[in-house]
Amino acid sequence: MIETQPLPDGFARAWVMGMTDLFDGDGDVAVALGELDRRAGDGDFGTNITTAFRRTRTEVDKARLTTAQPQSFSAWLTAVSRGFLGTGGTSGPLFGMFFRDVARSGVADSPVLADLAAGLSTGVATVQRYGKAHVGHKTMVDALAPAADALARRAAAGADPADALD
Numbered sequence: 001m002i003e004t005q006p007l008p009d010g011f012a013r014a015w016v017m018g019m020t021d022l023f024d025g026d027g028d029v030a031v032a033l034g035e036l037d038r039r040a041g042d043g044d045f046g047t048n049i050t051t052a053f054r055r056t057r058t059e060v061d062k063a064r065l066t067t068a069q070p071q072s073f074s075a076w077l078t079a080v081s082r083g084f085l086g087t088g089g090t091s092g093p094l095f096g097m098f099f100r101d102v103a104r105s106g107v108a109d110s111p112v113l114a115d116l117a118a119g120l121s122t123g124v125a126t127v128q129r130y131g132k133a134h135v136g137h138k139t140m141v142d143a144l145a146p147a148a149d150a151l152a153r154r155a156a157a158g159a160d161p162a163d164a165l166d
Contacts, residue, residue, distance in 0.1 A: 005113070005160070005161055006111065006112055006161070007161050011073070011161075012076035013069070016056065016060070016076045019080070020056050020057050023049060023053040023054075024053065024057070027050070029046070030050040033045050034047060045091055048088060049095075052080075052092060053080075054083075055082065055084075055087060056079050056082070056083030059078075059079035059082050073106030073110070074103045077103035077106065080099040080103075081096050081098075081099035081103055083096075084096035084099060085100075091140065093130075097123070097130065098123035098126060098127050098144070100123075101126050102119040105118050105119020105120075106119065112155075113159065113161040117151040117155040120144075120148035120152075121148045123148070124141065124145050127144060151164060
């Protein structure tokens, strides 16, 4: 039965390492995000998100000292949460709480797509509650809410996890 099929093997590791690798390169992504943020804010988003993912990498490296690497979905996403919670700006704490909620959705070693979708929806609700933002306010919610909704619809329709995530 597809709705109980676990997420692809190594999904959490691949997701977390993909995010950290994106901000570990030559800085083009961070610069672009900073420029976009300058149009509507103070321009610190690129720097803050890069700092958060460096902190995430540090959390992962700390885990490697005691184990080979984070061992579960929850542990991988908790590393991201901690990386953001230690970062300044508005986005640091908001993304930290968002990823904390996503981490809590995956208590099983192999969460199913519906678990991830529920975690994303809970994370978006947390961001909206603390940030007092809604779709249309030109905030991170404008991207997060539709993505969470789309994944929830795919999960409810019984989509294959790999296809739904693609």
